[in-house]
Structures are given as structure tokens and as C-alpha cells.
Amino acid sequence: MGQIVVKFGGTSVADIDRIRAAAATVKAEVERGHQVAVVVSAMAGVTNDLVALTRDANPLHDAREYDAVVATGEQATSGLLALCLQQMGVSARSWQGWQIPIRTDDVHGKARILGVETEDLASRLADNQVCVVAGFQGLGPDNRITTLGRGGSDTTAVALSAALSADRCDIYTDVDGVYTSDPRIVTRARKLDKITYEEMLEMASLGAKVLQTRSVQLAMGHSVPLQVLSSFDGAVGSDLPGTLVVAEEEIVEQEIVSGVTYSRDEAKITLLQVPDRPGVAAAIFGPLSDANVNVDMIVQNVSEDGSATDLTFTVSRGELDRALEVLEACKGELGFAASVPDANVVKLSVVGVGMRTHAGVAKRMFSALAEHNINILVISTSEIKISVLIAEEFTELALRALHTAYGLDAA
């Protein structure tokens, strides 16, 4: 017996049949004696439709009105899931963000949760009533509805788990766990039983779209055990069928590398003949930052004669044009000769907390790529990951090679 929070994403509540399946899963947990709070997303497609309406109404929209409109998606699902649970004989009611309330700051459209007042919810849970919470939303200091930004329902679920000190937070989605790599490309990819918060964070930010970075950070900060599992195979969270995201010390048999990920949302810019003087990096990256262009990997070549050098860095593909505009505008001031863009690149990363204590991880990566004649354009590393930028055409080949090289292939 315990208290669990379960969250169903948009595809898991896409229509009444799916909502009914979600209700059946919740009922199974209730029948095992658990107290269950449920967090729901909007039905798949609904949020996109609502966002399109707000854009059509006013392209430069007031985020407060945007929030009032798009929050209706989760509100509707919460009521519908409560109705399905009641239909199955399970005591349930819906809770909107403003009813609990889930208090947030006033940054409409991407608000941060400041606190969850769980008194009412906890007493309902103690009475064995399922609390169905509309995800993605809260109440701002102006008494208006706020939304937490895309993927915010995961954050709602984790914040609620932390506030309730729940035993586990199960994120039901359309995949049955976190894999060692993308199974659509690497057919021998394996589902991981456990992964650390740090690894999940790296993998989320490196392109694995299973969990939002923010919700993993929040779970790590509050030590909320997370589970990623599928709502499409009838699995019940308490059987632990998915991938558990936990603290490092809870994983006994830690592998050196847990996963190989990739991100196609990359573009490379090389600035030729950048004057090699102090402050030039700040002069380049300052204007990019001012224009909200995020720079990821950076390589500065050693200048041969001490006067000028080439500088290469990556930005997300959607920001490439903006980055080039900003650079052209400062070209005279910065004094570089030319900017050379390349959008046909991909970032591959190997991730694993085991790297901290094992040498030779990078060497194995470089060797495996070299064996396949794949040229590395840029390298960046952190304590638990190594990323390389390569030409996009090698994506699948490189992913499979690395997966094999680190011994991740399924038997």
C-alpha cells in the first residue's frame, strides 16, 4: 500500500476509448490498495488546435489569454477521466490547477510552480478517492490561470509527487520505457530497467523525447522515483514494467554507458579568419545571446600565426537563419572574413554515469567512428556524456556502431 501519482500523456487520453483504458489502469492500482492521484494532458491534438486558434486570433498574443484558452484542454480531460472512473465504480473527482491550488509565478505561458497546497487532495486520497488533476496549469498571483509550457503535465505530476511525498510517479506514454538507443534505428536497442536522473537528464536534453528535462530535474531535486511506461499494453505501474529513473546509488549494476542518443536539430556555423584577440568570443556570442540564439558546442582552432583563427559552433537548426543574420550585422565590427553554415549535421552522444570511474570511454567512441570512416566535426564532453557532431548522412551507421561498441546490443 502506498501513494502514487500517475500521469497520462496526450496519446494516452486521445479519445474516450483511450481515457477508458487509462481509467482501467488507475482502477487496477486502486484495487491493489494504492491511493492514486492522476495527472492528465489534453487529448492528443487538442492543445495544438487551441494554440492555432490563439495565433489566428492574435499572433502577438497576450500570454494570459493564451493560458486561459489552452488550459481548457487539460480541464476537459480531467472531467472525462473522472467520469470514466466513476463509470467503473471508482470514486473520483477532477481538480483544476486553481482549485487545488497549484501556485505558480506570473510568467504566463511558461510559469514555474511555486508550491502545491495538498491539504484537500491528501484528505481525499486518504478517503480513497482518486484525484484527477488537470496537468500543465496553475494559479498565478494575479488569480489567473497560468500554464507551464509544453510538456508541463510531466512537471505537474512530479511537483505533485514531491508535495505529497508520493512513493512513485508513473509517467504513462506511448513508449514502454527508456531505450539504450532509438529502436526505430537501432533494432538491437534494449529497454533499460533503471536509469539515473543524471543520465535521463542528458538523454532528454540530447534528443530522447521520453521525458521533459524540467520534470526530470524536479524529480532529481526532490528524489521522486519516476517510471516511464506504456499505456498501450495494459501494464500496471506497480509491477514496474517500465524504466525507473532513480538516484545513482539505487542502481547496483551500473553500466559504463547507458545510452546512445542523437539529435538532428543541429546546425554548424564556421567563422573564417576571426581576429585572434582577447574578448573576441564575447563579442561574437554576446549578440547571439541577445537574439535568443542558444549556442551549444564550440571549437576554436589554434591560430597558426597568432593573428586570426577559425571558430566553429552549433546552434539549433531552427535558429540558424537568425544566427547568420545577427553575425552578418556585426561582421564589420567582429572582423571575420566569412560565415559558413552547414545544416546537414547531427549530434551523437553517449551517456553514462559510469564514465566518471572508467577511462577509455571517449577512445572507444572515436575508434568506432574511425573504423567506419566517419569524420568528427566537433567534440564536446561533460562528466557523464560525450557528444560528437558528424555529417547527417552517417546518423544510422554511427548510432549502430556505437551501440555495438559499448556492448549495448540485445542478445
Add this chain to the structure above:
Amino acid sequence: MGQIVVKFGGTSVADIDRIRAAAATVKAEVERGHQVAVVVSAMAGVTNDLVALTRDANPLHDAREYDAVVATGEQATSGLLALCLQQMGVSARSWQGWQIPIRTDDVHGKARILGVETEDLASRLADNQVCVVAGFQGLGPDNRITTLGRGGSDTTAVALSAALSADRCDIYTDVDGVYTSDPRIVTRARKLDKITYEEMLEMASLGAKVLQTRSVQLAMGHSVPLQVLSSFDGAVGSDLPGTLVVAEEEIVEQEIVSGVTYSRDEAKITLLQVPDRPGVAAAIFGPLSDANVNVDMIVQNVSEDGSATDLTFTVSRGELDRALEVLEACKGELGFAASVPDANVVKLSVVGVGMRTHAGVAKRMFSALAEHNINILVISTSEIKISVLIAEEFTELALRALHTAYGLDAA
């Protein structure tokens, strides 16, 4: 300069183009120096879709969850209209029922408004900000969303007008006013400039679907001047292009009859050979009332020999089968010989406060019908209306004849 409440129905906010047209109308009022509160319905079709989802989720649905789901329709429209107004440079914000709050009782699904706390709204209006209020909903004593039942947005608009002591409440819909008869049938029907609350009430309950009975009652009780007008012809309420619903004393040139209406939602039942003894009417209509069958017109023939008589009454067409079942179940106890149903009937009514002071109104009706050989099956009257039940096939002929007989035809 004044304070006005305007309400847009579902077809008037059916898509972003229609919402933009509604915003243009509101802007025109603001530019004339008026303070404007707007009440919006859900976009046409949305409420039906949401209701269908709740029924699919749980046919015997919890009205509290039903309310949480269906209230999202008006919430979305309120945000979208605020966005369109802002886009046109008009200061505006949305208000949900729970934010104002509009307090209601706890009868979820058909709640009654107990009070509207207008302090915040009034101060925003004084600052020339348009307040866009989600119609149809309020906050129950349990801190949950309530809805007011179908047509509830009209009620919201009138209640808000009363609470604000607004100068006028304009109901924008898809017709440009109240007509002397149905213009689809009576081509010479005229739009009325003014009509009394009492007449509007009779016409609403007799089949003219322009306004909900409840909102007219509320307007009458609080002396809120109502205007019915179209949102499809660019009309601005302050030009008084529609039909004003006002108190009797505000109409100087009162006609004897203001309108001729009809209702096809009628069915007639004749019970043959009902024993003519005290208490028999109660014995018949009691069980019907218990089964929630509303009986409208009743005629009891004079019994010839004092022992048995025929009894005729009308029910709404959708309740005919239920009524017959109830009667058959009590047949032995009631002692009538047979029940004869007839669903091919229609109720015609002439309505006018002028009847109070003019004789011969009924005679003119009966003569006009007789001239066209239309047989009257049942008659019922009130202070300001006369209704007759006739065979349905004569509907159009009778409507036109009466419209002419009372001098209502357009020149």
C-alpha cells in the same frame, strides 16, 4: 456614454472570423464612449461535442464533472475574443465564472445564479477595459464550476447587467430581432422595434426561439432593457437596430397583438369515456406529473348523462409515448375506455398585452380560422395570449391568415 453588456451566441462566435466580427462590434461601442462587458457562448458545435464526450464517458454522468468539461467551451471563447480585441487595440481581458465570481447554488448542470460580485469588473470597466466574461457558468458553494443549463449565457448576460445596473443588455444572435411571426413561413412578417417582457415571455415559451424564457424573466424582474439583434449585418447595438424588450409603459403605441407564434412540439391525447366523478382529473394528471410529463392544454367535454365524458389534453411530442404508457398502466384504476393519441397537431398562439384592454381579439382569431375551414381542436387562453390546437397540415395557412387578420402584415 453608458455601461452596456453585450452577449454573443454560438453562431456569432463560430470561428475566428466570427469572433473578429464580434470584436469589431465591441470596438465600435467602445469608440462611442461606452463601457462594455461582453458575455460569450461556446463556439457553435463545441458544447454539443463536449456533451457527447461526457455521455460517451459515462451515460449517467456526475453533473459536477459534466460542468467541468462543458464549461471549457465558453472559457476558450472568452480568451479568444479578448485576444481579438487586443489585436484591434482595445484593452480587454477574459473573466471566468470562478474569477469574478458569479456565485451559484450547487445544482450542477442547471445551477441558479445567486449573485455576481462586480467589484473587480466595475473597476476594470471604469478604467475602460472591456471585460469578456465566459457565459453559462459560475462557482458553486463547493468551489467547483457550475453550469446554468442550455441557453445559460443569456442568463449570465442579464444577471451581469442587473448586477452592474447596466444601461442595456444586447443579445447578438443570428436573427436581427423579434418578428411578428416566423418570416420563413409568413413572408410579410415584420420586425418589431419593441416588445414587452410579458409578450416576449409568452412568445419564448410558445416556440419563438430567440431568447431563453429564464433570461427574459430575469430581465423583467430587474428591469434590464434587453435588445435582440444580429451579429451578421455589422449592426451596432447603440443604434438600436434590433428589437428592444422593455416594460409595458415604455411602449407608447401598443398594438393589440404583437405576434403570432406556433409550436410543432405538441401531441394530443383524448381519453374516451372517463367516469365523470370528483377527483378523476387528479387521478389522471397525478401519475403523469410523477412521470415528469408536462400537460399543457386541457379540455373536458360536458358529460351528456352525467356518467362519463371525454377528456383531451396536450403534452410535448417527445413525451407522448411515455404519457401513453403511464395512462395504460393506470387504465383499470381510472376506468376510461380508450386513449387516442394524435401527434399531427400544432399549437398556434396570438400574443399581445393589448388584449387586456381590447375586446374581440379571440373572436377575430376564431373567425379567421373558420373562414379558412380550419377546425379548432382545443383552446386555451391567458391574460395576454390565446392558443389554439389545430391539425398540423394547416400550420402555414393558419399562421398567414392570423397574421393578416390582426393587421400585422408589412405594407
